[in-house]
Amino acid sequence: MSKEGETNNLVKSEANVPAISNPGQELSEVDHGQKVSGVLAQIFSAAGELSGPNTPASALVPWVSDVLQSDHSFRAYGHDLADFVEHMKRLGVSPLAVTADHVRLYKGAMLKAGLRPTTVARRLSVLRGAYRQFAEKGLVPWKVAQDLSTVKAPQVAKNTTPSLTREQAVALLEAVPTDTLQGLRDLAILQTFFITGCRVSAVINACVGHLEFDGVEHFLHVTEKRNKRARKILLDAARPVLRYVQEAGLGEDLEGPLFRPLSPDGLGFERRPMNRKTPWRLVKKYCRMAGISPDRLGGRGIGVHSLRKTAITDAIR
Structure with missing residues (x-):
């Protein structure tokens, strides 16, 4: 089993994130926003009590729809976000009640579970971006978003891709x-x-x-x-x-x-x-x-x- 494979509860299966489109295909411009909205709503439904027009899912839809155009990028983003929401649910913490300390604990759990530093760094980047959007929409105080940005990512070796002569x-x-x-x-x-x-x-x-x-x-x-x-x-x-x-x-x-x-x-x-x-x-x-x-x-x-x-x-x- 690979290092990414033994993370148990920290890594969610593909069944937990709805299919977006056929593998390898780009999301169409017509239904892209609708699919983004549906997937994000399902991810945050794990938090239970979050409902109404101004929700974490609705706060992320415009930004995600604009930045993540490909199926592959959005699927990876969805898995990272779903894993964090599920982890917070097990701790009894609502997504809008998250603090920097919760994120630090999540970071520690990922490293302990054996996730690669690059994976941990990517997931922390996803959270920083998400909570900036929450702050802009007034769902969390700006101080929360700023505090989350201080959570340091693990050191990642630069330029690790081998080239050929x-x-x-x-x-x-x-x-x-x-x-x-x-x-x-x-x-x-x-x-x-x-x-x-x-x-x-x-x-x-x-x-x-x-x-x-x-x-x-x-x-x-x-x-x-x-x-x-x-x-x-x-x-x-x-x-x-x-x-x-x-x-x-x-x-x-x-x-x-x-x-x-x-x-x-x-x-x-x-x-x-x-x-x-x-x-x-x-x-x-x-x-x-x-x-x-x-x-x-x-x-x-x-x-x-x-x-x-x-x-x-x-x-x-």
């Missing part, structure tokens, strides 16, 4: 077979991560129609964190991406996902976005095939973040 990056890409559709797709997506430095969600949510050629260079239009749109030059990733699109017969399906999962028969691709966990599995798979250990004792292993951190500017193939 250029030689390792070349070996990883050369381990990908290019005589199958799956291999062509895998090479294309790995090169895209290397060249663009994009997040997983930005790449797997890109459509075929987001590819652009200006007569000189090829680009991929992506939507990054906080719904920021970016135009990423593909450079040497253009060749494998275009070959994959051509061989897979995706060129006319402009509104369809660019990177797709294989069909059950392995002869083509399903018309849906790739699961966000697939790129991570691909990195580890081809690392092992290239003789590179993707795991690292006591730290983060090699994954998509490593590709984003590794700069490749020369032609690979």
